[in-house]
Amino acid sequence: MARARIVDPEEGPRSKRGAILVAAVERFGEDGYENTKWSEVADRVGIGQTALYHYFESKAHCLLTIMRLELQRSHDMFVEATAGETEPVEELRVAVRAAFAVSDQEIRQMRILQANMSLLANPRKSKREETERVAARQLVQMVERDWTSLLMRGMAKGAFPVRDAHTLGLGVLGMIVSVWRWYRPTGAIALPEISEMIEGCVVRMIAE
């Protein structure tokens, strides 16, 4: 499985593209996209603002790239986690666990993704931005299909009661991703606890 890494090995040795993405994830993740100046990202990387345009067409293009990479990762993790599983309830469980098995940087990326999801709705004027947007949209649909097809398989096998798999899948996904809105690593409740709680909820919701 080719993981979606923020540092692309295809780049030249002098390239700061990866460093820009890492800095942008930090800033966008902490203060939010609108709240962070594009020039602050440049400062953090240690280059002038205009050098950013050597790597990204715009601030939005950088954001869309971050979102696309995170969606790719989410999809890949889902596929990897559920690959060997044939028992529907267990497949459901590992899928939920995979969704919460993330690093601190990935938490920030999920937060950025959730906070700016609506950016994917409207077309972009520039070509490269639009390419990233369309790719991200397709990945959103792919992740949705990951969940709905898991549910449909379980229903076909008789392990889950038959219900509208699409709406149900969106509900499960909605509950899972809503965590990234409020979860902070320094908060009162730890991620493994949340993961267990949600896992139980999802199983009761789907399998009973």
Add this chain to the structure above:
Amino acid sequence: MARARIVDPEEGPRSKRGAILVAAVERFGEDGYENTKWSEVADRVGIGQTALYHYFESKAHCLLTIMRLELQRSHDMFVEATAGETEPVEELRVAVRAAFAVSDQEIRQMRILQANMSLLANPRKSKREETERVAARQLVQMVERDWTSLLMRGMAKGAFPVRDAHTLGLGVLGMIVSVWRWYRPTGAIALPEISEMIEGCVVRMIAE
């Protein structure tokens, strides 16, 4: 119950405040906040752009007002719907139904609220904006408490298995509000069907 109306009866007869809010809800709801020009709202109301500043300190102040009003409405509806109910499972059911008993304009307001939720995280520079932000934040906490205390009452009565009511409440709320990200009145599935589906999910999640 004093409902949070977009047209405030306290205003002068010449005031266009309500008309601005209605126009802003339409534009922000359809194209998104960032994607709509503040001047387009003025055009729609039929006034010059600068006249907007007679009613709102800024574009963000208008958005925050819309969000606060919608949160107030959500809270009020929850309280109104669950007021007479004593049986925990039925209380849970009516709360979910109330969350989906909304007009088309309220759907747009929910969409705006969900899409711009992260705006409530960071302080605002201007005073009136900050007042609205803090009020909105408090209402978010109030709505969260509405759900968690409903769950805690049910657990205390032995109607629901005892679990972490706060995390569980946020999960339920997350699943419900995630609907406003993708639901469109013209879509393939109708709101009453979604409402029923979610109601069932929530009951299984909580009461089993």
Add this chain to the structure above:
DNA sequence: AAACAACCTGAGTTCAGTTCAGTTTGACTG
């Protein structure tokens, strides 16, 4: 009809994002 507050406007300002017209850097070639 005078006074006044609410309501509105055109011209100008600001500032983050972006473009432009080049300059520097360093890897590779002959």
Add this chain to the structure above:
DNA sequence: CAGTCAAACTGAACTGAACTCAGGTTGTTT
């Protein structure tokens, strides 16, 4: 090891949408 080239970068200028300012208009009240 000098020359070449693309990748990487820069300071100065531009853009456009949000916003400010210094007043003008409207309608209500007494």
